[in-house]
Amino acid sequence: MSAEVARPHSREFVQALAAELSKLWSLPAVWLTLGGSLILNLVLAAAFVSAGLQDLTGTPNALDIGLASISYIQAGYIVLGIVASCSEYTGGQIRTTLTAMPRRSLQLIAAHLALMIVVVPAALITATSGVLLAAIALGDASAPVELGSTVGILAGVTGYLGLTTLISASFGVLLRRTLPAAIVVLGYYFIAGPLLREQTAHAKYLPDTAGLAMWFPQPGDASALSPVHGATVLVAWTLGAFVVALAVYRKRDT
Amino acid sequence: MLTIHRLVKRRGSRTILSGISFQARSGRVTGFLGPNGAGKSSTLRILLGLDSATSGEALINGVPYARLRNPLATVGALLDGSGAHRARTGRAHLNWIARSAGLPRSRVDEVLAIVGLTDAASQRVGSYSLGMGRRLGLAAALLGDPEVLILDEPVNGLDPEGIRWIRTLVRERAATGRTVLLSSHLMGELAETVDDVIVINQGRIVADGTLAEVIDGHGTLENAFFALTTPNGGRVAQ
Numbered sequence: 200m201s202a203e204v205a206r207p208h209s210r211e212f213v214q215a216l217a218a219e220l221s222k223l224w225s226l227p228a229v230w231l232t233l234g235g236s237l238i239l240n241l242v243l244a245a246a247f248v249s250a251g252l253q254d255l256t257g258t259p260n261a262l263d264i265g266l267a268s269i270s271y272i273q274a275g276y277i278v279l280g281i282v283a284s285c286s287e288y289t290g291g292q293i294r295t296t297l298t299a300m301p302r303r304s305l306q307l308i309a310a311h312l313a314l315m316i317v318v319v320p321a322a323l324i325t326a327t328s329g330v331l332l333a334a335i336a337l338g339d340a341s342a343p344v345e346l347g348s349t350v351g352i353l354a355g356v357t358g359y360l361g362l363t364t365l366i367s368a369s370f371g372v373l374l375r376r377t378l379p380a381a382i383v384v385l386g387y388y389f390i391a392g393p394l395l396r397e398q399t400a401h402a403k404y405l406p407d408t409a410g411l412a413m414w415f416p417q418p419g420d421a422s423a424l425s426p427v428h429g430a431t432v433l434v435a436w437t438l439g440a441f442v443v444a445l446a447v448y449r450k451r452d453t
Numbered sequence: 454m455l456t457i458h459r460l461v462k463r464r465g466s467r468t469i470l471s472g473i474s475f476q477a478r479s480g481r482v483t484g485f486l487g488p489n490g491a492g493k494s495s496t497l498r499i500l501l502g503l504d505s506a507t508s509g510e511a512l513i514n515g516v517p518y519a520r521l522r523n524p525l526a527t528v529g530a531l532l533d534g535s536g537a538h539r540a541r542t543g544r545a546h547l548n549w550i551a552r553s554a555g556l557p558r559s560r561v562d563e564v565l566a567i568v569g570l571t572d573a574a575s576q577r578v579g580s581y582s583l584g585m586g587r588r589l590g591l592a593a594a595l596l597g598d599p600e601v602l603i604l605d606e607p608v609n610g611l612d613p614e615g616i617r618w619i620r621t622l623v624r625e626r627a628a629t630g631r632t633v634l635l636s637s638h639l640m641g642e643l644a645e646t647v648d649d650v651i652v653i654n655q656g657r658i659v660a661d662g663t664l665a666e667v668i669d670g671h672g673t674l675e676n677a678f679f680a681l682t683t684p685n686g687g688r689v690a691q
Contacts, residue, residue, distance in 0.1 A: 205522045206522050206523055210555070211522075214552060214553055214554065214555045215553055217552040217553075218549045218550070218552040218553035219549075221545070221548055221549035221552050222549045225541050225542070225545035225546075225548070225549065226538065226540060226541065227540050228540065286538055286540075289538045289539060289540075290534060290535060290536065290537050290538050290539050290578065291532065291533065291534040291535070291536045291537075292536060292537060292538045294498075294501075294503055294532055294536055295536035295537065295546075295550065295593060297501075297502065297503055298501050298502070298503070298518075298524060298525075298528070298530050299524065299525055299550050299553040299554065300524075300553050301502045301518055301519045301521065301524055302519065303519075450505070452498070452503065452504040452505060453498075453503045453504070
């Protein structure tokens with residue numbers, strides 16, 4: 200019978216990834232969150248451009264102004280990661296997931312990879328659209344922006360939003376309910392993180408501040424992390440959160 | 454073939470299952486009965502790899518669920534609820550399950566037709582009635598045309614026609630040599646459908662045999678059930 204024909208692990212993983220992409224594709228909350236973040240980012244970028252044009256103390260820079268909104272719209276990516284994970288616990292879907300894909304490590308890796316496949320292009324489009332809007336609106340009023348550094352910084356923003364989404368998804372797996380997970384992760388990124396940044400120099404190794412170094416370099420601060428160093432620290436946090444979430448997920452009665 | 458061997462489940466200091474053993478054989482419909490909280494759902498969840506056992510084994514064709522290479526082609530399971538997110542359409546729910554096993558989209562249309570949900574396939578699951586949710590869960594269970602069906606209260610929320618349809622479905626599956634394990638509270642319905650009966654009470658198996666063996670001396674399955682699971686044999690105080 201067909202059940203006795205061994206399915207290679209590689210094909211099992213590709214099929215799990217296809218299933219997880221199909222789940223994200225068919226969940227309206229995913230598109231609402233991504234679309235909402237994109238629109239809100241453009242609205243905020245327009246507001247920052249307007250403020251930049253009125254600021255008489257210096258020459259506005261399209262890159263800085265176009266990305267100023269990322270600190271706010273990262274909330275959308277945090278919510279997206281949490282919603283993607285917590286949606287499993289609505290309507291008993293987790294039981295369908297685990298009966299269809301009983302190897303939990305393989306399934307959770309596929310789910311996180313699917314999330315990256317959706318989030319990376321969305322984050323790149325969001326960040327680029329904000330910068331383009333600022334560049335077009337400022338026109339000649341913008342200070343010159345070097346293409347090489349722009350590409351590097353846009354890659355940094357994209358990586359930061361992608362990894363932050365994955366950390367949020369791991370918290371979603373751990374807490375299973377959207378609201379508590381959102382309170383914990385948003386509370387960290389918008390309240391605890393900024394407070395700690397002011398209190399201690401070690402805060403540069405925390406995920407929000409290390410991630411900030413990926414796209415908001417501080418050339419004047421010798422102790423600040425470089426973009427590559429910041430990315431390394433944030434990847435370590437992301438992997439750490441995933442390993443803890445996976446350890447709990449593998450053992451948990453569902 | 455399903456084999457439960459000395460299965461123990463404890464949660465904290467509470468013992469849910471105290472070393473139960475039974476089998477559900479190929480080509481037969483096995484009824485799994487017990488009052489609420491007796492351990493039925495825990496047994497089924499361990500069998501499906503959703504909960505871990507404290508000790509003992511729950512095997513499907515000799516293998517624990519988590520080691521099945523093609524789970525959907527081996528076991529179709531229906532637990533409580535639809536098992537689907539309310540914001541997805543019925544078809545989208547079945548699509549992702551089909552993808553996890555590499556099944557074609559045409560199979561999704563087939564199972565939608567089998568359970569009578571073709572017209573409602575584009576509606577969100579949140580708008581489904583209880584019976585439609587059960588039908589969607591059944592469609593998911595049938596997707597991989599599995600050798601084994603494990604159905605927890607499948608007729609819950611179904612109309613008389615749906616109940617008869619389930620009865621015919623499970624009888625047909627057993628007639629082609631497949632295994633069906635079925636739990637239900639509806640004694641009359643079970644007596645019409647099953648070949649073998651397992652009765653569980655307070656985490657222990659209190660009866661295990663053919664339908665005739667379990668009913669023997671009690672007249673009906675319902676009388677046998679109450680005699681086995683209640684201290685006063687189910688007699689209502691006057």
